[in-house]
Amino acid sequence: MPEPRSELERIGAIVRALPRGEGVIVGPGDDAAVLRPADGMDLVVTTDAFVENVHWCDGLLPPEGIGRRLAAANLSDIAAMGALPRWATIARAAPDGADETFLRAIELACAEALAGQGAAIVGGNLVACEGPASFTVTLIGEVERGAALTRSGAREGDALAVTGTPGRAAAVLALALASLPPSLARVPPELAAWYAAPTCRVRAARAMAATGGVHAAIDISDGLSGDLLHLADASDVGARIEVDLFANDPQFALFASKAPNSWAQGPSDDYELLLAIDPARFEACRAAAAAAGAPLTRIGEVLSRSAGQMVRGVDGKDRPLSVRGYDHYA
Amino acid sequence: MPEPRSELERIGAIVRALPRGEGVIVGPGDDAAVLRPADGMDLVVTTDAFVENVHWCDGLLPPEGIGRRLAAANLSDIAAMGALPRWATIARAAPDGADETFLRAIELACAEALAGQGAAIVGGNLVACEGPASFTVTLIGEVERGAALTRSGAREGDALAVTGTPGRAAAVLALALASLPPSLARVPPELAAWYAAPTCRVRAARAMAATGGVHAAIDISDGLSGDLLHLADASDVGARIEVDLFANDPQFALFASKAPNSWAQGPSDDYELLLAIDPARFEACRAAAAAAGAPLTRIGEVLSRSAGQMVRGVDGKDRPLSVRGYDHYA
Numbered sequence: 274m275p276e277p278r279s280e281l282e283r284i285g286a287i288v289r290a291l292p293r294g295e296g297v298i299v300g301p302g303d304d305a306a307v308l309r310p311a312d313g314m315d316l317v318v319t320t321d322a323f324v325e326n327v328h329w330c331d332g333l334l335p336p337e338g339i340g341r342r343l344a345a346a347n348l349s350d351i352a353a354m355g356a357l358p359r360w361a362t363i364a365r366a367a368p369d370g371a372d373e374t375f376l377r378a379i380e381l382a383c384a385e386a387l388a389g390q391g392a393a394i395v396g397g398n399l400v401a402c403e404g405p406a407s408f409t410v411t412l413i414g415e416v417e418r419g420a421a422l423t424r425s426g427a428r429e430g431d432a433l434a435v436t437g438t439p440g441r442a443a444a445v446l447a448l449a450l451a452s453l454p455p456s457l458a459r460v461p462p463e464l465a466a467w468y469a470a471p472t473c474r475v476r477a478a479r480a481m482a483a484t485g486g487v488h489a490a491i492d493i494s495d496g497l498s499g500d501l502l503h504l505a506d507a508s509d510v511g512a513r514i515e516v517d518l519f520a521n522d523p524q525f526a527l528f529a530s531k532a533p534n535s536w537a538q539g540p541s542d543d544y545e546l547l548l549a550i551d552p553a554r555f556e557a558c559r560a561a562a563a564a565a566g567a568p569l570t571r572i573g574e575v576l577s578r579s580a581g582q583m584v585r586g587v588d589g590k591d592r593p594l595s596v597r598g599y600d601h602y603a
Numbered sequence: 604m605p606e607p608r609s610e611l612e613r614i615g616a617i618v619r620a621l622p623r624g625e626g627v628i629v630g631p632g633d634d635a636a637v638l639r640p641a642d643g644m645d646l647v648v649t650t651d652a653f654v655e656n657v658h659w660c661d662g663l664l665p666p667e668g669i670g671r672r673l674a675a676a677n678l679s680d681i682a683a684m685g686a687l688p689r690w691a692t693i694a695r696a697a698p699d700g701a702d703e704t705f706l707r708a709i710e711l712a713c714a715e716a717l718a719g720q721g722a723a724i725v726g727g728n729l730v731a732c733e734g735p736a737s738f739t740v741t742l743i744g745e746v747e748r749g750a751a752l753t754r755s756g757a758r759e760g761d762a763l764a765v766t767g768t769p770g771r772a773a774a775v776l777a778l779a780l781a782s783l784p785p786s787l788a789r790v791p792p793e794l795a796a797w798y799a800a801p802t803c804r805v806r807a808a809r810a811m812a813a814t815g816g817v818h819a820a821i822d823i824s825d826g827l828s829g830d831l832l833h834l835a836d837a838s839d840v841g842a843r844i845e846v847d848l849f850a851n852d853p854q855f856a857l858f859a860s861k862a863p864n865s866w867a868q869g870p871s872d873d874y875e876l877l878l879a880i881d882p883a884r885f886e887a888c889r890a891a892a893a894a895a896g897a898p899l900t901r902i903g904e905v906l907s908r909s910a911g912q913m914v915r916g917v918d919g920k921d922r923p924l925s926v927r928g929y930d931h932y933a
Contacts, residue, residue, distance in 0.1 A: 298645060299753055302837070304683035304822045305649035305744070307751045310640055315628060318725060319635035320692040320741060324732040353634035362650040364739045395648060402654040404734015409694045411650060411741035414635070421637045423629055492634045507632070 280399040283365070286377070287384045287394055294360060294393020306395035308360050314415040319350035321412075325405035333455045336375045338469030340382025342542070345471045346494060347412040348390055349544035352474040353492040355422035355482035356414035358392035365399050367406040376406060383410065390475050422482060427489040427508035427549035431575040434555070436474050436545045436567045439497045441467065443541035471544050477567030478546060484561050486554025493547045496540035498594055500547055502582055508549070511580035514573030514594070516587055549575050610729040613695070616707070617714045617724055624690060624723020636725035638690050644745040649680035651742075655735035663785045666705045668799030670712025672872070675801040676824065677742040678720055679874035682804040683822040685752035685812035686744035688722035695729050697736040706736060713740065720805050752812060757819040757838035757879035761905040764885070766804050766875045766897045769827045771797065773871035801874050807897030808876060814891050816884025823877045826870035828924055830877055832912055838879070841910035844903030844924070846917055879905050 284301040293300065299307035310316060323329065323346070329339040351358045363383065367376055384394045392412060445468040448460045457465040481487050489508055493500040497514075505512045548569075550558050555571065562569040573585075583591040614631040623630065629637035640646060653659060653676070659669045681688045693713065697706055714724045722742060775798040778790045787795040811817050819838055823830040827844075835842045878899075880888050885901065892899040903915075913921040 298749075299751065303753050303755075304680040304820075305647040305686070307684065307746070307753075308646040308648060309748070310646060312642070316638040316640060316646075316743075317635040318638060318690065318692060318741075318743070320694050320726060320728045320739075322694050322696060322728050322730050322739070324696055324730050326733055327730060350634040354637065356635070360648065362648060362741055364650050364652050364741075366652060366654055366737055396650060398650045398652050398739070400652050400654050400657060400737075402735055402737065403656055405732055407696055407730075407732065407737070409650075409652070409728070409739040411648075411692055411694075413646075413648070413743070416637070418639070419628075421629065423633050423637075425633075490634075 280397055283377075283399055284394065284397040287380055290381060291384055291388045291393065294395065296359065297393055297395055301394070301396050306360070308395065308413075310415060313418050315418050315421060317351055317354045317356040317414040317416055317421060319347055319412050320409060321346040321350065322407055322409040324407040330455060333449055333457060334469055336378035337382040340379040341386045341470050343379070343408055343410060344383045344386035345473060345544045346542070347410045348387070348473050348475055349492040349494055349546070351412055351414040352478040353422065353490045353546055354414065354416060355420065355478050355487070355490065356416035357479070358387060358390045358412055358414045358475060360395045361387050361392050361410055361412045362396040362398070363394055364397055364409040365406070366402040368403060369401055371406055379408065383408070387412070390473055420482070422478070422487055422490040424489055424491045424504045424507035427504055427510050427575045429510060429575055429577050430552060431488050431549040432552045432555045432571050433501070433512060433514060433573040433575060434548050434550055434558070434569050434571045435493065435497065436477060436562060436569055437472055437543060438568075439493055439543050439545050440541050442471070442543045472567070474544070474546050474567055477562045477565035480561035480565045481548065481550075481558045481569075484554050484557040486551040486558045487548055488551060489549040491547050492544065494542045494544050497547060498584070499540070502594065504547060504549065505582050508575070509578050511576035511578050512573060512582045512594070513576055513580070513585055513591065515585040610727060613707075613729055614724065614727045617710055620711060621714055621718045621723065624725065626689065627723055627725055631724070631726050636690070636692075638725065638743075640745060643748050645748050645751060647681055647684045647686040647744040647746055647751060649677055649742050650739060651676040651680065652737055652739040654737040660785060663779055663787060664799055666708035667712040670709040671716045671800050673709070673738055673740060674713045674716035675803060675874045676872070677740045678717070678803050678805055679822045679824060679876070681742055681744040682808040683752065683820045683876055684744065684746060685750065685808050685817070685820065686746035687809065688717060688720045688742055688744045688805060690725045691717050691722050691740055691742045692726040692728070693724055694727055694739040695736070696732040698733060699731055701736055709738065713738070717742070720803055750812070752808070752817055752820040754819055754821045754834045754837035757834060757840050757905045759840060759905055759907050760882060761818050761879040762882045762885045762901050763831070763842060763844060763903040763905060764878050764880055764888070764899050764901045765823065765827065766807060766892060766899055767802055767873060768898075769823055769873050769875050770871050772801070772873045802897070804874070804876050804897055807892045807895035810891035810895040811878065811880075811888045814884050814887040816881040816888045817878055818881060819879040821877050822874065824872050824874050827877065828914070829870070832924060834877060834879065835912050838905070839908050841906035841908050842903060842912045842924070843906055843910070843915055843921065845915040
């Protein structure tokens with residue numbers, strides 16, 4: 274595979290392999306892409322980067338897995354807003370002599386995963402650098418005007434619920450990093466496959482939002498506890514999660530040796546959502562999510578601000594929820 | 604200045620220093636920004652990255668200059684589309700222990716320069732990495748539906764014109780890099796000041812587009828010759844530029860020791876535009892650009908495809924225009 278001598282050569286190869294996105298008036302190859310939003314829609318915009326030796330390392334994941342996880346990180350933010358992914362840019366920095374085949378496979382897998390959720394690559398950037406390779410994706414979505422889900426709408430009495438199984442990614446990584454060199458070989462195949470192609474909650478979030486029951490939503494890839502605190506702060510509410518609501522979930526068997534409370538506190542790149550849901554519509558939300566392939570588990574409730582934020586342990590005692598999410602400099 | 608422990612802390616500090624942008628429904632701090640485009644507008648999207656030791660190096664520019672140039676690189680792409688800058692994200696990768704004051708000053712200057720052209724920072728990303736620091740900006744603009752300027756509209760007989768003085772940035776860098784360590788001290792103050800705060804052609808491009816005379820436009824920060832070839836290819840036309848049309852410009856005195864042809868061929872991060880203009884409206888375009896602060900110089904004309912692309916030297920002879928623009932891996 275030839276080295277990309279230009280941005281256009283590189284992005285063109287990605288784009289030719291995939292369907293042209295809707296609303297793309299001018300795709301890659303001009304100074305900027307030209308896009309036509311649908312009438313009556315708001316835009317949502319997020320950006321996430323993956324850096325070599327931080328978000329991926331030699332031998333752990335094939336490039337396709339890295340690309341899919343890069344897409345998932347961005348898609349999860351759009352899902353948390355209840356929006357539809359539409360258009361993306363992908364910027365690459367890599368040293369001269371980097372493995373072009375490997376980097377190209379990351380980009381193509383990322384583009385394919387985005388396309389699978391309705392988003393087209395419409396531009397990019399290419400720079401040579403001295404350090405580790407990195408990719409920065411900016412993803413633009415659309416949502417009906419005024420209907421974006423935010424972190425700030427939770428109300429006292431709302432049910433707190435999570436999609437999927439937060440903590441899985443942390444478990445996979447812990448198992449993989451226990452090998453030298455790190456390897457997914459000791460990770461159960463089903464979990465390893467999921468890690469390399471994480472679930473996407475765009476459809477589930479749209480379906481839940483359509484019930485009218487979702488008051489607030491947040492992506493919890495930085496950690497359930499930390500992101501719950503973010504949601505509570507933004508909504509000016511208290512909250513309590515109860516570990517025994519999820520501790521007996523069979524999917525948590527992997528965590529049996531850890532206190533569920535420590536699981537709940539840990540950062541884990543699962544790309545799942547935490548939602549505050551009108552309790553009267555919780556079952557409707559659960560059914561809508563299930564129809565879209567997402568298990569929805571009630572893990573607690575929204576309290577008044579003065580009640581604070583806490584976690585109720587298996588011993589029935591409430592403890593302050595004060596843990597941090599992922600700290601990029603920790 | 605404290606280290607940013609979170610993306611929100613860092614972006615919040617930038618945003619609080621500047622006016623909230625128009626159409627920003629939800630700014631930084633949620634999973635994604637929520638933006639409301641004006642009715643009847645298309646979006647334009649571009650992304651550009653600056654990497655330490657590639658786009659900036661120790662001692663050459665203060666952080667404010669780096670930030671303004673980062674903004675200019677993105678603004679120039681939006682200008683080339685005839686669009687208005689509206690919203691931007693800024694992603695940072697930097698090693699632990701990097702000079703936070705320096706990095707923060709880059710970001711703030713970038714945000715200020717964007718704000719000066721109507722664009723607000725609405726989100727970002729923060730990752731720790733092992734290598735050099737880098738910033739990736741994605742800039743979204745708006746343009747009246749169907750009115751974006753592209754590279755593909757040039758027609759035989761069009762005048763070719765450039766804004767400003769392409770080649771200045773290359774001259775500044777050549778002078779600065781002749782010192783060890785590199786320094787702007789030997790660069791004429793006016794040029795050094797311009798380099799640290801490059802001109803922005805957004806207003807001029809909008810004014811020229813409003814005359815109806817602009818058939819095609821391209822940002823020439825990768826090099827006039829290479830970008831002229833891009834425009835000619837996209838428009839399926841030939842072209843001839845004539846070095847004696849610009850060789851006597853007093854602003855080119857710095858280049859006196861170089862053949863004008865080699866100047867014309869070189870990459871130079873000037874953030875200027877090359878335009879193909881209806882000759883009947885060239886004077887209207889020149890007047891509109893001048894009123895918006897941009898000198899517009901006619902440097903050649905668009906030919907039929909079969910005529911090829913060439914440069915006419917001071918000797919009156921035509922030579923093929925075959926040079927490359929900036930090659931990131933050269």
